[in-house]
Amino acid sequence: MTEVFSSNSELVLQRSVDINLSDSGSRHEDIRELYQISETCAFITSNNYKKVALQFPDELLVDCVAVSAALEKETNAKTYILGDTTYGSCCVDEVAAEHVGADCIVHYGRSCLSPSRRLPLMYVFGKRPINVQECAAAFRELYPDQESHVIILYDVTYSHAIDDLQRLLGDTYPNVVFSVLRADHSHGHACEPFKVRTNSDCQDDTFVHKFGRRFTLTNFMMTWNRCSFCSFNPDTSTGRAESININKALMKRYYAIERAKDASVVGILVGTLGVANYLNIIEQLKESIRKVGKKSYMFAMGKINVPKLANFLEIDVYVLVACPENSLLDSGEFYRPVVTPFEMETACNKHREWSGEYITDFQDLLPGGSSHVDFTESDHSTNDDTTDVSLITGALRSSCLRSSPEPTDGSSSSSSVVVRNQTLTMANTNAAASFLSGRSWQGLERKLGEAPVVKAVEGKRGIAIAYEEEGTERKDSACPDHKNLNYRKQSGV
Structure with a gap:
């Protein structure tokens, strides 16, 4: 457990940002080709956009001025550079774009491809260098059996090389499936996440070959935990078999679910403001938490860290609402566990049983999603108590299933203050206030005259x-x- 929850102020002056200059096209390729200047100008002019937000990750900021100048020279649009994003750089920062009144967003570099709904969007992934011949040779070495069932995944920055790789492997490996990007032209040039061209589920004998960076590899291995994974590193042109202990990782997440079941006060962390339906999953989480008799508080604090979360000792567990690549955190150094929406739903909804499957995309948990489970109360009466045993403390714990009261005056049923008459109000029990009253130190007190x-x-x-x-x-x-x-x-x- 971390003992110090504040950082040294001198470290701010010494902190540096790790930038891989190999990501920048100005070092080895023409900027117009790497950043697709002609395609971007066509996207802007055809839709008559006047204000365009250009979102760059840290490693591509070195070229942002040149790209902005090239776009403004060939179009009549005014460009705004978005550098320091509110959350992860893989997500589209629509809130920052709306602050400048942008008509659309052009997102550069690696992306999680989470769906967005506010502004028209164009992705420019770039073309990171990769030796396709060496990639194919490493694939043949890893999979000598040409009848192997293999799904090939890749980072979007290498999408330009997929057609060449498919020509090299398609004839000799008939059971190889390449993931593809599907463009959604109805909303600019935005893209949907990876879609695999197969009608069968991943079986135990299915292998997954991933090349690119390791940001999403853990999520894939957790989701498809029955498959074997291999990876190819384009920077070193080497391939290897991945061998993390899936059972150990899953049991660690199951421990987080048990901590969520024991929690009385839950903090909902807003980790995105651009992913579509993030408000819907927050409301669903608040309702699920309320139905089992727990208290919930919502926090919007940008990029989370240990000192930020340590300020709220009354919170027993946090649930992070973010894109799939940023939602799975190792909360070992945090003072309180940080779980995913799937884990919180598993802790609250008795109809969702732990079966070893893992879901990182909260879109699947919403009504209509592939993994949605209704929180039904038809078999329980109002305020029905269910008791089970905590696997952590060994004590009995009770969950009070509460039905939603129907408001008579049109107001929200979740209000913490209920107006009784013109001069009198009645406050419901507040878990944070109860926790504060039990503290020996409650803040600075003036004590005038004492x-x-x-x-x-x-x-x-x-x-x-x-x-x-x-x-x-x-x-x-x-x-x-x-x-x-x-x-x-x-x-x-």
């Missing part, structure tokens, strides 16, 4: 990092006579 009145004394001389009496007197040429007289005063003076 503290004794004493005479003011002269304080320390110098600056905060080097007081004179500490033997580390600082001589600053810019401030040769820097002496601050500080006075220590007690309350009430």
Whole structure:
């Protein structure tokens, strides 16, 4: 468990961003080809867009000025560069684009392809270099049996090489299936996530070959935990078999589900503002949490870290609503566990049983999704208590299934304050307030008139990092006579 929940302020000045310059097209290719300047200009002019937001990841910011200048030169549009995104750079930052009143977004680099709905969108993945011949040779070495059932997945930045790879392997490997990108031209040039051209589910004898970066490899291995995985690294042109302990990883996630079952207060972390239907899954989570007698609070804090979440000790477990690539966190260093919407639904909905399957995309949990399970209460009466045993503490725990009350005045049934008359209000039980009342320290208290009145004394001389009496007197040429007289005063003076 992490003991320190605050970072050293000096680290901010020393922090650097790791940038892989090999991602930048200005080092080895023409910018017009890499960033598809002609296609982007056609997208802007054909739709008569006047304000265009250009979203770049950190590794491509080195070329953002050149790309912006090229687009403005060939179109009548004004471009705005979005660099520091609110959440992960793989997601489309529609909120930042709306702040400048953009008509559309052009997203550059790697993307999770999560669906968006607010603004027209065009993806420019780029063309990261890859040796297709060496990739095919590594594939043949990993899969000597030409009858093997293999699904080939890839990062979107290598989509330009898939046709060449398919020509090299298609004739000799009849059971190889290539994942494809399906363009949705009704909403700009946005794309849907990977669709696999097969009608059969992945069986135990199915192999999955993934090449590109390892951002999504863990998610794939968790989701298709009955398959064997191999990967190819385009930077080193080497392939290898992946061998993480799936059973151990799944049991670790199951432990997080048990922690969610024991929780009384749940914090819902908003990890995206651009993925479609994120508000729907938040409402579904709030309703599921309420029905089992738990309290929920919603937090919108941008990119999460350990110090941020450590400020709320009354929260027993957090559930992160984000895109599939950013939702699966290793919460070992956090003060409280961070679970996914699927894990929280499993903890709350007794009709969803743990079967070893794993879902990282919350779209599948919504009504109409492939893994949606109704939270029915037909077999329970109102406020019916169900009791089971915690696998962590061994104690009995009770879940109070509550039906949704029907409001009589048209107001929301989840309101925490209910108006009784013009002058009197009644507040429901608040878990956070109850937790605060039990603390020994509840914040700064003025205590006027209680503290004794004493005479003011002269304080320390110098600056905060080097007081004179500490033997580390600082001589600053810019401030040769820097002496601050500080006075220590007690309350009430």
